[in-house]
Amino acid sequence: MNARRVRRRVVNGMMTGLVGVLSFLAVLALVLILGNLVVKGGSSLDWNFFVKNPVPAGESGGGVANAIVGTGIIVGLACLIGLPVGIGAGLYLAEFGSGRLGWIVRFVADVLNGTPSIVVGIFAWTWLVKPMGHFSALAGSVALAILMVPMLARTTEEMVRLVPHSLREAALALGYPRWRTSLRIVARTALAGIVTSSLVGVARIAGGLVLLLAVAARSAIRQGPPHGAAR
Amino acid sequence: MSVVGLADSRTILTPDASPGSPGLRPGSVTATPVIDVRTYSFWYGPTQALFDLTFTIPRRAVTALIGPSGCGKSTFLRSINRLNELIPRTRHTGDILLEGVSVFSRGTDPVALRREVGMVFQQPNPFPKTIFDNVAYGPRLNGLAAEREMPERVERALRRAALWDEVKDRLRAAGTSLSGGQQQRLCIARALANEPEVLLMDEPCSALDPAATQRIEELMVELKQNYSIVIVTHNMQQASRVSDFTGFFYLGRLIEFGDTKQIFTRPSDERTEAYITGRFG
Numbered sequence A: 001m002n003a004r005r006v007r008r009r010v011v012n013g014m015m016t017g018l019v020g021v022l023s024f025l026a027v028l029a030l031v032l033i034l035g036n037l038v039v040k041g042g043s044s045l046d047w048n049f050f051v052k053n054p055v056p057a058g059e060s061g062g063g064v065a066n067a068i069v070g071t072g073i074i075v076g077l078a079c080l081i082g083l084p085v086g087i088g089a090g091l092y093l094a095e096f097g098s099g100r101l102g103w104i105v106r107f108v109a110d111v112l113n114g115t116p117s118i119v120v121g122i123f124a125w126t127w128l129v130k131p132m133g134h135f136s137a138l139a140g141s142v143a144l145a146i147l148m149v150p151m152l153a154r155t156t157e158e159m160v161r162l163v164p165h166s167l168r169e170a171a172l173a174l175g176y177p178r179w180r181t182s183l184r185i186v187a188r189t190a191l192a193g194i195v196t197s198s199l200v201g202v203a204r205i206a207g208g209l210v211l212l213l214a215v216a217a218r219s220a221i222r223q224g225p226p227h228g229a230a231r
Numbered sequence B: 001m002s003v004v005g006l007a008d009s010r011t012i013l014t015p016d017a018s019p020g021s022p023g024l025r026p027g028s029v030t031a032t033p034v035i036d037v038r039t040y041s042f043w044y045g046p047t048q049a050l051f052d053l054t055f056t057i058p059r060r061a062v063t064a065l066i067g068p069s070g071c072g073k074s075t076f077l078r079s080i081n082r083l084n085e086l087i088p089r090t091r092h093t094g095d096i097l098l099e100g101v102s103v104f105s106r107g108t109d110p111v112a113l114r115r116e117v118g119m120v121f122q123q124p125n126p127f128p129k130t131i132f133d134n135v136a137y138g139p140r141l142n143g144l145a146a147e148r149e150m151p152e153r154v155e156r157a158l159r160r161a162a163l164w165d166e167v168k169d170r171l172r173a174a175g176t177s178l179s180g181g182q183q184q185r186l187c188i189a190r191a192l193a194n195e196p197e198v199l200l201m202d203e204p205c206s207a208l209d210p211a212a213t214q215r216i217e218e219l220m221v222e223l224k225q226n227y228s229i230v231i232v233t234h235n236m237q238q239a240s241r242v243s244d245f246t247g248f249f250y251l252g253r254l255i256e257f258g259d260t261k262q263i264f265t266r267p268s269d270e271r272t273e274a275y276i277t278g279r280f281g
């Protein structure tokens, strides 16, 4: 009886220790990377880094202000285009998307969701950059909006579907037209979820931005800085 | 005029035909029924849910609809305020008249219709908003009252729903923070704030405890002074306690409709008798 209790306690202690060590290992990698960054790079991080533009290679000083502003402009524009379209499409799918058109929209969104961002980048280059003749923040934003819309649509749809049917009925029975029911009750009750998915969407395109900039940057060396993005 | 079959059920509902019925006060505006159902049938896709319903629902009285689950009571209620038409692939034939006007006619705006016909559901479903905003929801939409008249209107609706005394000090609390019975009365207040003529109640007490149920029953008896109430219930005692008229639905058909006392004491159809004595359903 007593021996069993001791054994149980020993096993419990061991397992607790084991998961503790494992979680430490998981965090360790992150700590090492961030630590290294802070220790080695911290000294070069000052106010100038954020407010000054890069200087030619070899010279010291300068900063990444243009990149920060450019990222802000491109992501902001992409949100302006992508958020309404994505959320609107999600509302449509959840509320009216039971027919054939809904099926098609859902299918397209899923395919786009799985498309590598480089493909979207090439698409934007073919249809926007080439006809316009130069790189632009707008082209970049459109590409990023395209990345953003499908995932936003699908997550918005999921969130809206989580709103209890009874609430929808209550609003309809009070005389609310269907579209207002969607907007007021459904979208508002689902608002927290939609905001979360918008943030994830922005995070995703900000990640995609790195790739896009990498592609654009190479040409930019020859063609000059992307119009509007660099200042 | 004691026992009424389906075919001539409409005749009993004129006030002269049933002068002693509790819901019809002499001299009140009972001359015309509030709802007139004419050979109404309804389909969900290929499945017919309602068959040739023909009867009238009297004004300013409580009408109970009883019958086993799945016999179409909810479908009928939701036909009156046209909530059913939001379900894809449904259709109907026949007609339902509210105040003599077809609810399906081109000129009838479903939004205006649902303002005239309030509905209370089985599960209390307050919006995730304050008590005040829940009640003000309908009037705000319908532009029925300026915002400065809203407190008065909200109070009136809450008083009518017998909830005012319990919530007057916490109108800014969430509607969902109330007890189940209070939530249901809040939903009734929300419906009443639109000042409808008809109140549809689909099993409004089946999620409530006996005390809360009793409050709602008392409330219904009070409300019929000003509203025409149609209630679906599975509780036979409830139907006999609160209603003036009773309709028995079975497999999508209206088997019998008449004075509640008569339906419960001398039903003319053996299926009605079997159901109210608990032999099936």
Ligand SMILES: Nc1ncnc2c1ncn2[C@@H]1O[C@H](COP(=O)(O)OP(=O)(O)O)[C@@H](O)[C@H]1O
Binding pocket: B044, B049, B067, B068, B069, B070, B071, B072, B073, B074, B075, B076, B087
């Ligand atoms: N949305 C729906 N789609 C298809 N069939 C339905 C739907 N709602 C109800 N039904 C069917 O219609 C019949 C009547 O249902 P209902 O009106 O809910 O009955 P009750 O309220 O009397 O229990 C049932 O057979 C039910 O399965």
Ligand SMILES: [Mg+2]
Binding pocket: B073, B074, B075, B202
């Ligand atoms: Mg039902």
